[in-house]
Amino acid sequence: MLHIKNLHASIEDNKILKGINLEVRPGEVHAIMGPNGSGKSTLSSVIAGREEYEVTEGSIEFLNEDLLSLSPEERAHAGIFLSFQYPVEIPGVSLTNFIKTSMNETRKAKGLEPYPAKDLLKKMRDCLELLEMDKGFLSRSLNEGFSGGEKKRNEIFQMALLEPKLAILDETDSGLDIDALRIVASGVNKLRSPKKSFVLITHYQRLLNYIEPDYVHVLFNGKIVRSGGKELAHELESKGYDWIKQELAEV
Amino acid sequence: MSVELLADKLSSSFIVFENELNGETKTDLHRIRRESMELFEKKGFPSIRHEDWKYTSLKPVLKHDYKVFHKGDQALDFSDIKKFFIHDIDTHKIVFVNGVYSSWLSETTHQGYDVCTFSAALRRHRDVTDRYFSKAADNSSAMVALNTAFAQEGAYIRMTKGASAIKPVEIIHFTTEEAGSLLNQPRNLIVLEEGSDVQIIERHQSLGSKPVFTNSVSEIFVHANASLELYRVQNDANTASIVDHTSIQQHRDSRVRTAVFSLGGKLMRNDLNIAFLGENAEAHLDGLTLLDDGQHADHHTRVDHRVPHCNSFEMYKGIYDGNSKGVFNGQIMVRPHAQKTNAFQQNNNIILGEKASVDTKPQLEIFADDVKCSHGCTVGQLDDEALFYLRSRGIPEHEAKALLLYAIGDEVIGKVRLKELRNRLHKLMAKKLNVDFQMEI
Numbered sequence: 001m002l003h004i005k006n007l008h009a010s011i012e013d014n015k016i017l018k019g020i021n022l023e024v025r026p027g028e029v030h031a032i033m034g035p036n037g038s039g040k041s042t043l044s045s046v047i048a049g050r051e052e053y054e055v056t057e058g059s060i061e062f063l064n065e066d067l068l069s070l071s072p073e074e075r076a077h078a079g080i081f082l083s084f085q086y087p088v089e090i091p092g093v094s095l096t097n098f099i100k101t102s103m104n105e106t107r108k109a110k111g112l113e114p115y116p117a118k119d120l121l122k123k124m125r126d127c128l129e130l131l132e133m134d135k136g137f138l139s140r141s142l143n144e145g146f147s148g149g150e151k152k153r154n155e156i157f158q159m160a161l162l163e164p165k166l167a168i169l170d171e172t173d174s175g176l177d178i179d180a181l182r183i184v185a186s187g188v189n190k191l192r193s194p195k196k197s198f199v200l201i202t203h204y205q206r207l208l209n210y211i212e213p214d215y216v217h218v219l220f221n222g223k224i225v226r227s228g229g230k231e232l233a234h235e236l237e238s239k240g241y242d243w244i245k246q247e248l249a250e251v
Numbered sequence: 252m253s254v255e256l257l258a259d260k261l262s263s264s265f266i267v268f269e270n271e272l273n274g275e276t277k278t279d280l281h282r283i284r285r286e287s288m289e290l291f292e293k294k295g296f297p298s299i300r301h302e303d304w305k306y307t308s309l310k311p312v313l314k315h316d317y318k319v320f321h322k323g324d325q326a327l328d329f330s331d332i333k334k335f336f337i338h339d340i341d342t343h344k345i346v347f348v349n350g351v352y353s354s355w356l357s358e359t360t361h362q363g364y365d366v367c368t369f370s371a372a373l374r375r376h377r378d379v380t381d382r383y384f385s386k387a388a389d390n391s392s393a394m395v396a397l398n399t400a401f402a403q404e405g406a407y408i409r410m411t412k413g414a415s416a417i418k419p420v421e422i423i424h425f426t427t428e429e430a431g432s433l434l435n436q437p438r439n440l441i442v443l444e445e446g447s448d449v450q451i452i453e454r455h456q457s458l459g460s461k462p463v464f465t466n467s468v469s470e471i472f473v474h475a476n477a478s479l480e481l482y483r484v485q486n487d488a489n490t491a492s493i494v495d496h497t498s499i500q501q502h503r504d505s506r507v508r509t510a511v512f513s514l515g516g517k518l519m520r521n522d523l524n525i526a527f528l529g530e531n532a533e534a535h536l537d538g539l540t541l542l543d544d545g546q547h548a549d550h551h552t553r554v555d556h557r558v559p560h561c562n563s564f565e566m567y568k569g570i571y572d573g574n575s576k577g578v579f580n581g582q583i584m585v586r587p588h589a590q591k592t593n594a595f596q597q598n599n600n601i602i603l604g605e606k607a608s609v610d611t612k613p614q615l616e617i618f619a620d621d622v623k624c625s626h627g628c629t630v631g632q633l634d635d636e637a638l639f640y641l642r643s644r645g646i647p648e649h650e651a652k653a654l655l656l657y658a659i660g661d662e663v664i665g666k667v668r669l670k671e672l673r674n675r676l677h678k679l680m681a682k683k684l685n686v687d688f689q690m691e692i
Contacts, residue, residue: 048643076645088640092658098644101654106645158644 001026001197002047002166007056009046010204016042018222019058024166027194031208031233032201034219035241040201041085043219044170047199048082049075062166077109077179079165082116083155083172090142095154096117098142099161106162127160131187156187168199173207185210205237218244252294253318254309262292264319265400280373283385288400294393303392305577306578306610307549312492312518315462317434318568319401325427327458329356335456336421337671342452343420345406347437349430352404362446364414369438371405379409383440385496387470389524395496397437398468405437406470410447419450419453419669426491428459438565439469443477443505450480450669457491462517465493475529476504480668483511485519488681489545492518501561503529510537510667512676513548514683520549527554527561527589536565539663541656541683544604546572553582556619568663570656574606579624582587582614589619596626601633601659653686 002024006078009017016039024030034040035094046053047060049072060067062078068089070078090098104114128135131153152172159167169188173181188198188211200207208216208230216232217224225248226232236244264403265288296313297304313620325348336342343366346356352368365376372380384402388395406422426433436457443449457463473479485493493516499507513519525534540548554563569577579598600609614628633655641651660680667673681687 012468050639071648072639072642073645073651075616076643082643084640084643088634088637090637090640090655090658092661098641100645100652101646101650105650107646109645162644225328 003061004058006058007043007046007055007060009042009053009055011042011053015056016053017046017224020222020224022217022224023199024199026197028215029192029198029200029211029213031213031216032199032219032224033203033205033216033233033236036203038219039222040203040219041170044082044168044199045203047075047168048072048080050159073105074109075161077106081159081162081164081167083152083159083167083169085170085174087143087146087155088153089144089146091144093142094139095142096124096138098159102158103161123161127157130160130190131157133157145192148175149177152176152184153180153187156184160187160191165195166197166199168201170201171203172200172205173202181207181210205233208233220244220248252314253304254313256293257313257317258292260316261319261397262288267320268401270343280381280384281505284400284402286418287385287390287396290390291393291396291400294396297393303551303580306576307518307520307547308637309494309518310593312462312464315432315464317432317462318430319434321430321435322431325349325351325429327356327425327427332356332425332456332458335423335425335454337419337669337675338454340671341418343418344654345414345420345422347404347424349426350404350435350437353453364411364416365409366420367404367407369407369440370403372409372440373403373480376407376409379442380440383442383470383472387472387500387526388468388496389498389522392522394466394494395468398438398466398496401436402438402468403633406439406441406453408441408449408451410443410449412444413446414444415447416449419452421675422451422453424455424465426457426459426463428461430461431457432461435463435465437465439467441469441471441479443471443473443479445475446477447474448478448512450482450494450640452482452484452672453667454484455487455491455493457488460488460490461492465491465495467493469495469497471497471499473505473507474502477502478506480506481507481509481620482492482667482669482672483509483521484514484676485512486514486515487516489515490516491516494520496522498526499534500526500528501532501534503531505529505532507533508535508537508666508668510539510663510665511550512679512680513538513540513542514654515548516546520551522551522553524553525555525563527556527558530558530560534564535564536563536567537645537663537666538567540569540571540577541660541662541680542569542571542573542575542577542607543683546575547577549578549580549623551580551582554584554594556585556592556594559588559592561589562593563595564574566663567598568659569598569600569609570603570659571600571607572603573608574604576607577609579609579611579628580614581612583616583624583626585617585619585622585624587618590621592619592622592624593620594624597661598628600630601656603633650686653681653684654682657686659683
């Protein structure tokens with residue numbers, strides 16, 4: 001589904017990613033862990049199409065299509081979803097109208113008619129329930145004045161509505177209290193299916209207690225330095241990132 | 252034609268105008284006209300050397316050979332101009348075609364209150380015109396003086412004590428292709444007596460391709476506990492320019508809401524002066540400017556807190572694309588005795604075009620010590636982070652930009668109390684942004 005080959009990316013001449021290789025198949029859940037500054041968020045930004053980053057080498061294919069030639073909206077239409085580490089507050093745009101525009105533009109790109117308003121409303125209600133969100137959210141301005149936990153739940157709410165093929169969750173767990181984390185994780189778990197894939201980018205192992213990954217990768221200094229099963233996350237938790245750093249230094 | 256030649260033409264036109272007035276030249280009202288003409292002749296048209304006109308040059312507007320006098324009623328088919336009216340509800344209408352009152356298109360009234368023309372008021376309500384004419388407008392302005400000199404036609408609205416308008420009043424000025432280049436100088440007199448209320452919508456619409464220049468003055472008197480809503484829709488042709496001067500006097504417990512939507516035209520200059528003469532009065536001054544190539548808008552506002560316990564709220568937003576230019580100059584004066592004043596002012600601008608620019612200047616003069624005043628001016632661009640967020644959710648760049656701009660515009664449009672006008676403005680804005688949202692945000 002997603003093939004990343006030898007990906008190099010930089011921002012303002014700073015090389016951040018230095019040769020990433022990653023393959024994600026349908027239904028898989030991958031966790032990418034790593035210390036601060038290792039390039040985790042850069043990787044998610046490059047996949048989603050943030051224009052400040054320049055890809056200097058390598059390729060990303062998504063469903064056999066060259067992802068790097070697509071605009072951010074075209075990537076969304078193709079089925080990629082990024083849950084933002086810091087969701088943006090947009091005053092004056094209500095959540096309902098934002099969702100409506102988002103979903104109908106995605107349908108338009110696929111040559112489909114807009115969603116019938118009634119069906120959309122029902123779908124929104126169902127997804128609100130899934131994330132234990134109050135329906136008052138729908139009339140509020142997008143993310144404006146939302147608490148950290150509300151913003152993250154809102155991201156997963158959008159994910160549930162847009163039904164992406166590949167969801168990248170960028171530090172969705174950071175700063176969440178245990179209740180919010182449980183809600184977010186159970187939302188994600190309910191959306192898991194043999195056709196959907198997830199990339200969880202996280203600093204902490206805690207999230208992986210709730211969402212069990214198939215693979216864990218350690219990103220360090222712009223490269224994936226170690227890959228393994230979920231037991232790798234436990235090892236990282238008990239030994240810390242210094243363990244990896246030391247091992248690399250010895251090599 | 253040069254600016255000086257146009258000024259000369261106006262001087263000789265004034266003599267012609269006087270000759271046609273016959274006996275009226277001996278009245279007090281005409282004395283004011285004559286003094287105003289002398290003042291205009293002394294001052295001449297404002298140029299960018301004047302502080303108040305520093306960022307707005309009238310030169311490109313004044314180079315045309317405008318006709319000063321207007322010929323009779325030009326036949327216009329209502330179906331052709333219907334779209335310029337709020338036609339889904341019933342309204343009072345005062346309609347002018349090429350500067351001449353059109354009885355055919357108008358729907359005036361004298362039942363309980365007066366909605367008619369200034370010329371009719373000069374004939375039938377001389378006591379009222381004598382009492383109010385030239386009492387609020389700032390005659391030290393050359394453009395006001397010029398209007399005053401030729402003051403003869405415009406809208407007249409007099410809400411009698413306790414009268415509530417049964418429907419909104421629309422004032423519309425059309426100019427047609429046949430009229431050629433036209434200088435239009437409407438003079439509006441609006442009086443709200445104690446406890447009355449009215450909603451007014453005004454617009455100027457050029458239907459032709461020739462340059463049209465409107466120099467409009469409105470004097471508005473809002474007496475105790477009266478309530479006024481005044482909406483201006485400026486969405487004119489790119490050959491049309493307007494200089495508007497509006498002075499509003501507010502007495503105790505009165506409420507005023509004004510909003511100007513500057514969406515189209517070559518040059519739009521709006522001077523809005525509000526003076527609080529009685530306590531516990533409140534004014535809202537709103538503006539939304541959305542401009543593209545070749546358009547210029549200048550908003551000069553002045554709120555004069557002369558007495559204690561009054562509130563003013565001012566919110567002007569601007570979006571400038573292409574090489575358009577915007578000016579905002581917001582003066583708030585709080586006089587020494589005007590304690591417990593609340594005066595808030597906000598001017599936010601988004602620059603879209605590389606060649607677009609805006610000059611914004613808050614001007615607070617506060618001489619009382621127990622007041623709450625604040626102001627804020629911002630000039631910026633659309634938030635890249637917000638754009639990326641919307642695009643990452645599948646909303647194409649053009650629509651994402653429009654959505655963000657629409658939200659800015661809605662902060663002003665959303666405050667319009669008249670639903671039908673609000674809907675119209677939403678549609679106008681979506682059309683200008685070239686999107687079809689099918690929603691009320």
